[in-house]
Amino acid sequence: SQTIHQWPATLVQPVGSPLSLECTVEGTSNPNLYWYRQAAGRGLQLLFYSVGIGQISSEVPQNLSASRPQDRQFILSSKKLLLSDSGFYLCAWSVGGRQYFGPGTRLTVT
Amino acid sequence: DQQVKQNSPSLSVQEGRISILNCDYTNSMFDYFLWYKKYPAEGPTFLISISSIKDKNEDGRFTVFLNKSAKHLSLHIVPSQPGDSAVYFCAASRGELDTGNQFYFGTGTSLTVIP
Numbered sequence: 001s002q003t004i005h006q007w008p009a010t011l012v013q014p015v016g017s018p019l020s021l022e023c024t025v026e027g028t029s030n031p032n033l034y035w036y037r038q039a040a041g042r043g044l045q046l047l048f049y050s051v052g053i054g055q056i057s058s059e060v061p062q063n064l065s066a067s068r069p070q071d072r073q074f075i076l077s078s079k080k081l082l083l084s085d086s087g088f089y090l091c092a093w094s095v096g097g098r099q100y101f102g103p104g105t106r107l108t109v110t
Numbered sequence: 111d112q113q114v115k116q117n118s119p120s121l122s123v124q125e126g127r128i129s130i131l132n133c134d135y136t137n138s139m140f141d142y143f144l145w146y147k148k149y150p151a152e153g154p155t156f157l158i159s160i161s162s163i164k165d166k167n168e169d170g171r172f173t174v175f176l177n178k179s180a181k182h183l184s185l186h187i188v189p190s191q192p193g194d195s196a197v198y199f200c201a202a203s204r205g206e207l208d209t210g211n212q213f214y215f216g217t218g219t220s221l222t223v224i225p
Contacts, residue, residue, distance in 0.1 A: 034213075043116075043217035044154070044199060059212070090153050097142055097203065099213055101153030 002027035006091050006102035013109055019064075019078040021105050023091030026072065031093040033074040035066055036101075039087040050074060081109045113137045114202050116216035124224050129187040131219050133200030136181065140202040140214070145174060145185045148197045148218070157198075158185070190223045197221070 003026045013019060025031050035047040046059045048066035056066050063082060067075045074091055086109045091102040115134045123129045133143075141162035146154035160167040160174045160183065167174050173186045187194055200216040 036215075043112075044201075044215035046212060046215075049212065088151075092153075094213070098144065098156050098159065099201075100156065101146075104151065104153050106151065 002093070002095075002100065004091060004093055004100060004102040006089075006105055008105060009103065010106045011108070013081050013107065015083055015109055016080045019076070019081050019085070019107070021076040021089055021091075021107075023074040023076075023102055024072055025074075025093050028072070028093070028095065030071060031095065033068065034092040034094070034099065035074065035076050036090040036092060037087045038090065038104075044090065047076070083109050085109050112217070113140075114200055114214045114216040116198075116200055116219050118219050119217070120220045120222070122222045122224060123190045125192055126189045129185075129190045129194065129221055129223065131185040131187075131198050131200075131221065133183045133185075133216055134181060135183075135202050135214075137202070137204075137214075138181065139204050142203045143174070143176060143183050144201045144203075144213070145172075146199040146201060146215075147194075148199060154199055187221075190221075192223045192225050195221055195223050 005024045032051050034049045036044045038044050050056050050068045064078050089105045092099045113136050144159040145157040147157045148154040158169050158172050158174050160176050165176050176183045197218045197220045199218045201213045203213045
């Protein structure tokens, strides 16, 4: 069966510090991968999606970036965090028209 | 521009009664719709879906209705149980097949089922 991992589960970072969130998928190959953010009081905002290694599409201009160095690895990064980057970050993969989400990372920027 | 909208941020229902969650969309190209359930500090989990060729899909206590002319869908939960208390997200896409299409999510409705 397929499994999606995200880490860390929670993170508290000061403004201006770098960020790296990692997502890995097991049990499937060449998945479509997605990064979402759920900010307080808002829905799920699509940040990036990837249909293959090195292929990244950005949906929202921001100070975040994503990379896909391996087939089943998706990384969300920032060089300098802003207060507005606080939120719940979700990685997802899709197959058969459905998306399956990881457990999420709660990021608090102080 | 929010292409999928859930205009009710919250809903409270008595246990045993029906919960009706609503969702509207603006893009007529959407042809596949999904509902997700999310507990705090967890990722959303898939609940039920419907293709635009249908107007109803049922799975146990959960039924999704689609009105294409009104660009409206709803999720009915009967009977509602306290364990159903969660945030429900409506989502839409332009294809049931996995082609890397985007999934557009609503802002969510927080359902509270009162025992």
